[in-house]
Amino acid sequence: MAKRPTIHDVAAAAGVSRGTVSRVLNDDRYVSPAAHAAVRRAIAETGYIVNRNARSLVTQRTGSVVMVLSEPHEKVFEDPNYSTTIRTAIRRLGERDVSLVIMLAGDDGDRDRVVHYVRGGHADGVLLMSTHAGDPLVDELESLRIPAVACGAVIGKENVIPYAAADDREGARQMTRHLVEQGRKKIATITGPMDTPGGIQRLEGFADVLGRKASRKLIEHGDWTQLSGESAMARLLERTPDLDAVFVASDLMAAGALSTLRAAGRRVPDDVAVGGFDDSSVAATTHPPLTTIRQPLADVAEETVRLLLALIDGGGPVDPVILPTRLIVRESA
Amino acid sequence: MAKRPTIHDVAAAAGVSRGTVSRVLNDDRYVSPAAHAAVRRAIAETGYIVNRNARSLVTQRTGSVVMVLSEPHEKVFEDPNYSTTIRTAIRRLGERDVSLVIMLAGDDGDRDRVVHYVRGGHADGVLLMSTHAGDPLVDELESLRIPAVACGAVIGKENVIPYAAADDREGARQMTRHLVEQGRKKIATITGPMDTPGGIQRLEGFADVLGRKASRKLIEHGDWTQLSGESAMARLLERTPDLDAVFVASDLMAAGALSTLRAAGRRVPDDVAVGGFDDSSVAATTHPPLTTIRQPLADVAEETVRLLLALIDGGGPVDPVILPTRLIVRESA
DNA sequence: TTCCAGTCTGTGAACGCTCCCAGACATTCC
DNA sequence: GGAATGTCTGGGAGCGTTCACAGACTGGAA
Numbered sequence: 001m002a003k004r005p006t007i008h009d010v011a012a013a014a015g016v017s018r019g020t021v022s023r024v025l026n027d028d029r030y031v032s033p034a035a036h037a038a039v040r041r042a043i044a045e046t047g048y049i050v051n052r053n054a055r056s057l058v059t060q061r062t063g064s065v066v067m068v069l070s071e072p073h074e075k076v077f078e079d080p081n082y083s084t085t086i087r088t089a090i091r092r093l094g095e096r097d098v099s100l101v102i103m104l105a106g107d108d109g110d111r112d113r114v115v116h117y118v119r120g121g122h123a124d125g126v127l128l129m130s131t132h133a134g135d136p137l138v139d140e141l142e143s144l145r146i147p148a149v150a151c152g153a154v155i156g157k158e159n160v161i162p163y164a165a166a167d168d169r170e171g172a173r174q175m176t177r178h179l180v181e182q183g184r185k186k187i188a189t190i191t192g193p194m195d196t197p198g199g200i201q202r203l204e205g206f207a208d209v210l211g212r213k214a215s216r217k218l219i220e221h222g223d224w225t226q227l228s229g230e231s232a233m234a235r236l237l238e239r240t241p242d243l244d245a246v247f248v249a250s251d252l253m254a255a256g257a258l259s260t261l262r263a264a265g266r267r268v269p270d271d272v273a274v275g276g277f278d279d280s281s282v283a284a285t286t287h288p289p290l291t292t293i294r295q296p297l298a299d300v301a302e303e304t305v306r307l308l309l310a311l312i313d314g315g316g317p318v319d320p321v322i323l324p325t326r327l328i329v330r331e332s333a
Numbered sequence: 334m335a336k337r338p339t340i341h342d343v344a345a346a347a348g349v350s351r352g353t354v355s356r357v358l359n360d361d362r363y364v365s366p367a368a369h370a371a372v373r374r375a376i377a378e379t380g381y382i383v384n385r386n387a388r389s390l391v392t393q394r395t396g397s398v399v400m401v402l403s404e405p406h407e408k409v410f411e412d413p414n415y416s417t418t419i420r421t422a423i424r425r426l427g428e429r430d431v432s433l434v435i436m437l438a439g440d441d442g443d444r445d446r447v448v449h450y451v452r453g454g455h456a457d458g459v460l461l462m463s464t465h466a467g468d469p470l471v472d473e474l475e476s477l478r479i480p481a482v483a484c485g486a487v488i489g490k491e492n493v494i495p496y497a498a499a500d501d502r503e504g505a506r507q508m509t510r511h512l513v514e515q516g517r518k519k520i521a522t523i524t525g526p527m528d529t530p531g532g533i534q535r536l537e538g539f540a541d542v543l544g545r546k547a548s549r550k551l552i553e554h555g556d557w558t559q560l561s562g563e564s565a566m567a568r569l570l571e572r573t574p575d576l577d578a579v580f581v582a583s584d585l586m587a588a589g590a591l592s593t594l595r596a597a598g599r600r601v602p603d604d605v606a607v608g609g610f611d612d613s614s615v616a617a618t619t620h621p622p623l624t625t626i627r628q629p630l631a632d633v634a635e636e637t638v639r640l641l642l643a644l645i646d647g648g649g650p651v652d653p654v655i656l657p658t659r660l661i662v663r664e665s666a
Numbered sequence: 667t668t669c670c671a672g673t674c675t676g677t678g679a680a681c682g683c684t685c686c687c688a689g690a691c692a693t694t695c696c
Numbered sequence: 697g698g699a700a701t702g703t704c705t706g707g708g709a710g711c712g713t714t715c716a717c718a719g720a721c722t723g724g725a726a
Contacts, residue, residue: 016675016676017675017676017677018676018677019675019676019677020674020675020676023674023675029673029674030672030673030674030675031673031674031675032673032674032675035674035675054681056681057680057681057682057683058680058681059681060681
């Protein structure tokens with residue numbers, strides 16, 4: 001296999017110098033139309049592709065961004081949303097010729113690897129996914145002064161790590177209002193973990209609508225898994241047998257709640273209305289199908305990438321972006 | 334921010350030359366214990382991290398691998414398996430200090446980008462995901478002579494692209510046998526697309542067990558989506574109202590089949606037994622829960638990565654790996 | 667005419683690493 | 697004792713870029 005052509009070969013083929021080729025490559029000013037055309041032709045003829053390593057060596061820019069997944073590993077299946085976010089990020093970054101490296105940060109070893117990677121200057125920016133409150137990684141990245149944004153707020157760091165997110169709080173209000181409008185009187189909720197923005201904000205939205213009617217007795221916490229939805233529902237039922245609606249902070253937990261209700265002989269939505277959140281793929285497959293809140297996942301991903309690129313391009317600080325949710329009425333409520 | 338230390342700084346701190354530091358870094362022979370220790374200490378003191386770009390520039394190795402997702406974009410949610418595979422790949426590669434870049438190859442533009450990336454020498458190997466029969470990308474990669482493996486066979490290229498996969502055919506046999514053993518007499522099947530290994534092999538396994546009883550009339554094709562499962566089931570029911578079992582080639586399509594059956598007033602499993610495939614997260618949430626075939630996804634991913642690393646490390650050709658599946662009995666059959 | 671600003675081009679010097687060669691020294695064998 | 701072999705080290709060259717600078721050439725203003 002012949003050696004790959006270098007910028008020298010292109011320069012020779014075009015009858016100009018390295019400098020001129022480099023200028024064309026980087027859209028620099030001061031290149032005559034003739035030279036520009038000659039270089040373009042030479043690039044096509046030789047099949048030249050710039051060597052990113054050589055370029056990075058001098059520019060100190062890598063042309064890549066690292067996405068860090070902080071979710072612990074067991075929860076592998078719990079978040080189909082990752083798929084959308086990853087795809088959107090790849091697409092948008094790819095348009096700018098930036099490539100996406102994915103790393104895990106589930107345990108300390110993983111985290112060290114990420115820090116090492118970033119300290120080594122291997123990425124121009126960091127895209128944080130599902131980073132938990134108090135994650136030491138955030139402080140480390142902060143001290144490295146590398147552009148970083150999060151997909152969904154990082155609790156306690158809302159003002160230091162810009163983010164894009166769905167309007168969890170308003171989404172929860174939409175669902176709770178819907179339940180109220182259906183004439184439900186005793187509305188309970190199953191929340192997500194209280195160290196995640198979704199866990200906190202969706203509970204706040206619920207409380208916003210219900211006010212003092214949102215008593216402690218009607219609140220149970222889950223961990224986003226289906227199993228936790230089942231058991232939380234069981235606890236609610238035991239404590240408040242006459243509840244007639246429940247707002248569950250994720251579809252997967254709602255699916256769990258549904259099984260518990262069925263096992264307890266409650267009809268949905270006749271006896272108990274169930275509202276989910278996410279509009280994930282399970283929502284349509286449950287029986288009955290879930291009334292839920294749709295998050296604009298693709299838009300959130302787009303905005304996250306946009307923020308990161310803006311940060312990398314050196315604009316000043318950027319502001320968080322919150323995107324609206326929408327109520328999807330199916331049969332469960 | 335102070336400039337990052339280079340190999341020169343480490344050499345100076347350790348009182349040796351660049352060459353010696355480089356030898357320590359690359360575990361080369363011929364370094365005295367004393368020098369080795371001094372260099373190690375100097376690395377720790379200075380916080381030195383090797384500059385991959387400079388290294389790649391001379392070694393022509395990048396220390397990264399690109400995973401190519403060929404699935405068209407609309408099917409974003411259809412394959413929760415991606416999550417497992419991506420995570421496993423990141424983990425295993427990370428252990429070897431290889432990073433994972435993800436690219437899409439859904440349309441021609443994407444594909445060009447991938448080829449450009451690989452031709453540019455930006456990756457040491459390629460990991461193909463869900464590549465369809467006749468994908469031109471495969472030929473292009475082949476001609477570039479870059480190490481490439483697939484997660485799941487690439488139809489028509491089984492002998493040129495090594496792969497790891499679950500034993501789809503035997504899995505289908507397990508399920509079909511199970512249905513037969515339950516005393517089912519008229520067993521139909523809903524297959525995946527016939528240009529995917531899962532589509533083909535699962536139908537073959539079905540036919541292996543049923544022999545001539547697997548008549549055309551009892552076979553319908555879907556495209557892995559829930560909706561396609563619904564309509565395929567409707568067609569089967571119309572053509573063969575007295576069928577008493579159906580083997581559906583994916584859980585998601587099985588969920589669709591379940592709704593159709595329910596709508597048609599058939600009881601599952603009393604009137605019609607339903608068997609799925611994948612043991613994906615929907616399998617447990619359907620009503621009734623799906624009897625299905627579990628694929629060892631994590632193992633498949635591990636093996637895929639192992640094959641790729643072996644190929645990159647320059648061993649000769651490697652052999653495909655097929656891993657066993659397992660019947661998971663729930664309530665639908 | 668002279669001068670200046672603007673446009674365009676070529677070249678040397680990095681960037682930070684690995685590779686290779688030459689040479690110093692120690693050990694073994696004839 | 698001398699040659700051959702093995703261990704260890706230092707330093708020059710080169711990987712393929714971009715950047716800064718110097719210089720050439722233009723056109724218009726003074």
